[in-house]
Amino acid sequence: MDLRAALAAHRLVAIVRGDDPDAALRTVLALAEEGIELIEVSLTGKDALSVIERARHTLGPDRPLGAGTVLTAEDARATHDAGADATAFTDEGIHTVPAPRTAVVEPVGAGDAFAAGFLAGLLRGATATRALRLGHITAASALRVTGDHGPLPDPQETEALLGLSAREWAER
Known part of the structure; x- marks a missing residue:
């Protein structure tokens, strides 16, 4: 998703926070x-990660859902694990990439793996x-996999995934 284009088109980002996680989810x-x-x-709201996780489950992977007040690397890993889209802010603009659909065996290590892949790319x-x-x-x-890391796709498959159009990536 091109967040800048989405903001221009919709002109509104709803920010949800509060002391009642069930009310926040509703x-x-x-x-x-x-x-x-x-x-x-x-993330300033009570049990915000749970709200994100339950909202992502209900809304599905294609609906934009972000996390705010992400102040640390641990916050970023935790929000990604909960299902928030990944966003990078650079001098060239705002870049948001939804997480692809993936069968989850165990979530241990996924946030660290995301950070490692992102930083390796940069x-x-x-x-x-x-x-x-x-x-x-x-x-x-x-x-x-069970544990904190699994086998990466071979380099050709990785390159093919990196080369998908935004639409093809979102449909994965």
């Missing part, structure tokens, strides 16, 4: 049902979008 789902396209759950000179995708690919390798 709010997220009501906003989505009423057609609000861009929704963020602030260190290799990849664009922010390609680095985010590489983060998702490495996170998926961890999610598919």
Whole structure:
């Protein structure tokens, strides 16, 4: 998703936070049902990660869902694990890449794997979008196995995944 284009088109990001996680979840789902396209759950709310995880489960993988007040690397890993989309802010703009559908055997290590893939991509000179995708690919390798890391796709498959159009990537 091109967040800048989405903001220009919708002109609104709904930010949800509060002391009652069930009420926050109901709010997220009501906003989505009423057609609000861009929704963020602030980590300052009680059990915000649970709200994100339950909202992602209900809304499905194709609906934009963000996390706000992400202040540390651990916050970023935790929000990714909960199902928030991955977003990078660079001098060139805002880049958001949804997590691909992946069969989850165990979530241990997925956030660290995402961070490793993302940083490896940046260190290799990849664009922010390609680095985010590489983060998702490495996170998926961890999610598919028991333990904290699994086998990565071979280099040709990885390159093919990185080369998908935004639409093809979102449909995965």
